[in-house]
Amino acid sequence: MGCKKEILFALNVGITPAGSGTTSITNxxxxxxxxxxxTATPAQEYVFKGxxxxxxxxxxPLSILIDAPKxxxxxxxxxxxxNQNTSTVAKLIKLPAxxxxxxxxxxxxxxxxxxxxxxxxxxxxRIKSFAVAFDPKLSYLDFKPTLSSxxxxxxxxxxxxxxxxxxxxxxxFFGGGQSYSLVKYNSVLAPNIKSVNRSFxxxxxxxxxxxxxxxxxxxxxxxxxxxxxIGTTNERIYEYAFPSPNQLGSxxxxxxxxxxxxxxxxxxxxxxxxxxxxxxxxGEINITDKEELIDINNTSSRPRSAIGYTENGMIIMLAVExxxxxxxxxxxxxxxxxEFLKNLGCTNAINLDGGGSTSFIISNKSTVRPGDNxxxxxxxxxxxxxxx
Numbered sequence: 439m440g441c442k443k444e445i446l447f448a449l450n451v452g453i454t455p456a457g458s459g460t461t462s463i464t465n466x467x468x469x470x471x472x473x474x475x476x477t478a479t480p481a482q483e484y485v486f487k488g489x490x491x492x493x494x495x496x497x498x499p500l501s502i503l504i505d506a507p508k509x510x511x512x513x514x515x516x517x518x519x520x521n522q523n524t525s526t527v528a529k530l531i532k533l534p535a536x537x538x539x540x541x542x543x544x545x546x547x548x549x550x551x552x553x554x555x556x557x558x559x560x561x562x563x564r565i566k567s568f569a570v571a572f573d574p575k576l577s578y579l580d581f582k583p584t585l586s587s588x589x590x591x592x593x594x595x596x597x598x599x600x601x602x603x604x605x606x607x608x609x610x611f612f613g614g615g616q617s618y619s620l621v622k623y624n625s626v627l628a629p630n631i632k633s634v635n636r637s638f639x640x641x642x643x644x645x646x647x648x649x650x651x652x653x654x655x656x657x658x659x660x661x662x663x664x665x666x667x668i669g670t671t672n673e674r675i676y677e678y679a680f681p682s683p684n685q686l687g688s689x690x691x692x693x694x695x696x697x698x699x700x701x702x703x704x705x706x707x708x709x710x711x712x713x714x715x716x717x718x719x720x721g722e723i724n725i726t727d728k729e730e731l732i733d734i735n736n737t738s739s740r741p742r743s744a745i746g747y748t749e750n751g752m753i754i755m756l757a758v759e760x761x762x763x764x765x766x767x768x769x770x771x772x773x774x775x776x777e778f779l780k781n782l783g784c785t786n787a788i789n790l791d792g793g794g795s796t797s798f799i800i801s802n803k804s805t806v807r808p809g810d811n812x813x814x815x816x817x818x819x820x821x822x823x824x825x826x
Contacts, residue, residue, distance in 0.1 A: 445470040449502070450509040452491075458484040458514035468504040475499045478512040485577045486656065487513045496657045497706060517577045517826070520548030528552055530571045530752045531783045536560060537569075543801050550576045551604055551823070553800055560778055563739075566759040566767050568798050568805040569782065570605045571752050572823060575658035580826040581753070583609060583711040585621040585628050589816035592797040593804060602825035606799040607755045608743050609819030610712045611734075611791045617818040619791070620651050620665070620675075620712030628819070629672040630665060630712040634731055636686060645690040647731045648682045648699065650716040650788040651675075652745050653707030660747040662716060662786035663705055664726070666694035677705035681716070681729040711745065711821055713790040717776040718746060721785045725772050734792065739768035741796035741809040742775045745821065746787025754784055755821060757798035759806035769809075791817065 450465045459480040468474060477499040478486045488496040492508035502508065528539040529552070536558045543553040550573040557566045572579055584595060589612070596606040610619020617628035630649045635642045648664040655661070663677035679701035682691045692698050714732040717725055727736050734740075741760035747753045756779065760769015770778065772789060779787045794810035795817050808814045 447504050447507045449474065449504060449507075451476065452509070452511045454511055454513055457481065458516075459486065459512060461512050462499075470504060472504045474502045474504060476502065476510075478514075480514050483517055484514040485517055487515050488657070489513070496655065498656050498708075515577075520550070520576070520578045520825070523547045523549050523551065525552075528554065528571075530573060531748055531754070534781050534783075537782065546801055547604055548578065548825070550579065553605075560781070561774060563768075563770065563774060564766050565770060565774075565778065566806065567756060567778070568800060569754055569756040570800060570823065571754050573658075574654050574660055574751065574753050578826050580822075580824045581654055581709050582822040582824060583621045583623050583627075583709055583819065584822050585617060585819045589615075589818055591814045591816050592820050593799050593814060594816075595820045595822065596799040596802060599822055599824060603822060604801065604825070605755060605823045607745070607757060607821045608791055608795050608797045608817050609821055611714065612818035619649075619714070619819065620710055621819045622653070622707065622710040624708060626667075626672040626675075629667045632667060636731060638687070638689065643690055645684050645731055646682065646693045647684055647729070648678055648694055649712060649714045649730045649732070650726075651705075651710050651712045652788050653705065653710030654753075655706060656708045658751075660751060660753055660786070661705070661707065662719060662746065662788055664699075664716060664730075665705055665712075668695055675705045675707075676702045678702050681726045684729055684731055686728070686731070711790070711819070713745075713788045715772070716788050717744065717772065718780055718784055718787040721749075723773075723776045723780060725776055727772060734789075736772045739770055739774075740793050741769045741806065742772075742792040743790040743796045743798070744775060744779060744787055745790060746779050746784035748783040749785050752783075754779070754782060754787075755798070755823070756782070757796050757806045760792075760796070761794070761809035761811075762807055767807075
């Protein structure tokens with residue numbers, strides 16, 4: 439009997455424009471049926487835009503099945519150079535009643551980044567809030583979720599970050615020296631918590647919630663999702679159309695996987711921050727605190743931090759001051775926070791850690807008064823907006 443002949447196929451990889459970057463593979467021959475991973479790395483003045491040819495994708499790294507001869511091209515483009523924001527009115531979003539465009543802060547930003555303030559009544563409640571909106575598709579902006587092995591104040595994160603920093607908002611939940619919420623910047627630095635113990639039938643039982651996360655794809659598309667880390671590593675993240683239907687007092691749901699909850703798929707984002715709960719999803723207020731098994735003074739007025747995005751893809755980072763009853767600023771509950779964000783134009787949004795953790799540094803200045811008796815709290819993670 440003769441030996442079975444090995445089938446080989448060529449993979450040819452090109453770069454455009456010339457000198458704009460490199461790829462981990464150039465031209466190679468592989469055995470049929472093999473899966474290959476290829477990474478594109480832009481040169482200093484360029485950004486990666488996507489793959490064309492036999493495969494069209496923005497994934498980076500890209501996984502390719504070698505089932506035929508293939509030719510692909512890594513496409514890069516020159517970074518945009520920012521102009522200073524000289525506007526006197528908001529251009530990124532339409533400001534509803536009560537919100538003011540902060541010219542002093544915004545004019546220190548590049549175009550595509552704006553700051554706003556609110557200090558008046560909303561639904562009969564006095565709210566003091568600060569927000570920063572930015573366009574994530576601008577190649578000169580860097581959305582950088584950041585994790586520290588030792589807790590630091592957001593003002594320290596801001597001052598210790600290299601380069602030009604525009605804003606720094608506290609991130610997800612933490613405790614015992616570790617983050618309980620997702621922090622991803624190219625790779626996963628910390629996962630969303632995979633299990634929590636709750637009382638059921640008089641015993642402490644493990645539940646597996648699909649908690650909220652906010653992310654941005656490699657092309658600048660924002661998304662909000664209920665997520666879970668699948669498999670033995672934290673890098674494989676699935677998003678679901680609906681959260682796992684956990685409820686206190688009911689038996690725990692199955693551990694989430696590729697098939698449960700329904701309509702699961704890989705969540706492909708380059709940067710992400712976790713929180714809880716989802717506040718707004720697909721244009722509708724949908725506060726899933728019960729399903730996410732999160733109790734953070736949900737119905738009480740407290741300081742709050744949140745992040746979301748508008749219908750046209752503008753990202754909004756927001757902090758609401760609270761725990762300041764002497765000045766008539768109690769804060770908001772989750773329902774009012776969701777209504778406040780929707781009124782500002784958010785079609786999708788999540789809650790971040792709040793209470794004494796809420797802190798928002800804009801242009802190296804503290805904005806909301808910290809909830810811990812006016813003292814800024816050290817936290818595990820933050821979101822930094824800076825110049826790339």
